[in-house]
Amino acid sequence: MPAAAATTAIPTRSRAPSFVSVSSPSTTSSNKLRLGSCFRSGGRVHSGCGRLRASHAAALGGVPLVGPEDGVGLVESRTIARVVGGRSEVCESGWGREEAIIRLDSSIFGPEALFGLDGFSHLEVVFFFDQVDSSEIDMGARPVPGRHDGTLVGIFAQRSRFRPNRLGVSRCRITSVNDLDVHVSGLDAVTGTPVLDLKPYVREFGPRGEIQQPEWASTLMRDYY
Structure with missing residues (x-):
């Protein structure tokens, strides 16, 4: 009989079910981890593949859940912040002119979570x-x-928002940090967007060597920012 999955929980300041948990399956002969993908937002549970158990759904609020059924594996991630201001509708151009605020959830964080962030010029945002x-x-x-010759490109060879786990990653400029608010410019996320993580951009983590991309990608991004 396989051993029960081990779970590590990291509590937060909130009394609500606010946590990050990682459930590790026991080692199997195939050594493979099968994952589904489910999301709850706006009071609705969206399922990409796999099923979201009611006990897990109840603990989530605008949070992505990668994970599964039958105890195979589970990753839960709570919304840490929301985008406030900026655009209310998605548009494919002019994002560089947009200004917005990323406001941390006060039930989880205090101002100390942002200490030192004002020493960086740019921010990486996972939403x-x-x-x-x-x-x-x-x-x-x-x-x-933009092409009409029938050429196809896979979902993992593009930055479309219609992704399997619906995760977005963006880099923007930090204009100021105040209490629980990070003021930014050039963030391509609309007001109300759930934010899952923030990281200061550090140049040493940037790409090494020459950057290459298809011509269609350059054409598509010409007016994006």
């Missing part, structure tokens, strides 16, 4: 595309944007 419905998610390939 959840909560306006994307599960029916819109791409699991394969789609035509290259």
Whole structure:
């Protein structure tokens, strides 16, 4: 009989079910971890593949859940902040002019969570595309944007928001830090967007060597910012 999954929980300041937990399956002969993907946002549970158990769904609020069924594996991640201000609708150009605030959840964090962030010029933001419905998610390939020759590009070879786990990653400029608010410019996320993580951008973590990308990607991004 396989051993029960081990769970590590990291409590936070909140009395609500606010935590990060990692459930590790016992080692199997195939040594493979099977994952599904489910999300709860706006009071609805969206399922990409796999099933979201009611006990886990009740603990989530605008949070992505990667994980599974039958105790195979589980990752839960709580929304740490929300985007305030900026655009209310998605648009594919002019994001560089947008200004917004990333406001930490005061039930979890105090101002000390942002101590030292004002020493950096740029921020990496991981967020959840909560306006994307599960029916819109791409699991394969789609035509290259702007081309009409039938060329296909896979979901992992593009930065479309219709991703399997609906996770977005953006870099923006920090204009100021005040209490629980990080004021930014150039963040391509609309107001109300759930934020999952923040990291200061450090140049040493940038790409090494020459950057290469297809011409269609350069054309698509020409007016994005």
